[in-house]
């Protein structure tokens with residue numbers, strides 16, 4: 001469903017697991033920091049709201065979204081007790097094809113790291129045509145993609161922990 005047809009921050013809170021027993025890492029890109037900062041705050045606040053302890057959230061800034069898959073790899077290689085990694089970024093179309101290459105590399109890279117480590121690695125990356133679309137999805141009229149990424153991380157961490 002397109003974001004304009006749903007609010008990224010609208011969830012039935014009865015179906016969201018309590019996160020008190022889970023540890024999360026958040027990798028956040030510094031490119032478009034006004035957007036990614038809002039995504040980060042949304043994700044952090046949502047994790048806390050659902051019982052995650054402050055000491056169980058570790059945060060890792062990286063230069064750009066292209067660095068997110070590598071950061072997730074390093075985090076999961078070195079911090080084996082992390083239950084899920086949330087990757088946050090904002091890629092905005094420019095004048096060249098650079099956007100296409102970054103978006104594909106980031107999406108594929110994040111997918112591959114999650115599979116490699118059998119750990120949830122959440123794609124919380126906005127890929128927009130312009131800044132307004134990003135603002136609308138980082139706490140604007142369409143909600144906050146960071147909230148959505150945190151909810152997904154909670155659900156997948158619980159899924160991973162409870163599957164026999």
Ligand SMILES: Nc1c(NC[C@H](O)[C@H](O)[C@H](O)CO)[nH]c(=O)[nH]c1=O
Nearest residue numbers: 029031063064065066089090091092
């Ligand atoms: N244009 C955007 C970038 N570009 C930078 C890359 O992500 C990367 O840091 C660079 O190519 C060096 O490896 N990054 C974003 O996150 N958002 C953009 O709009």
Ligand SMILES: CC(=O)[C@@H](O)COP(=O)(O)O
Nearest residue numbers: 092093094095096098099
């Ligand atoms: C997504 C990008 O890397 C892009 O914002 C860079 O802009 P440009 O394509 O005009 O170089």
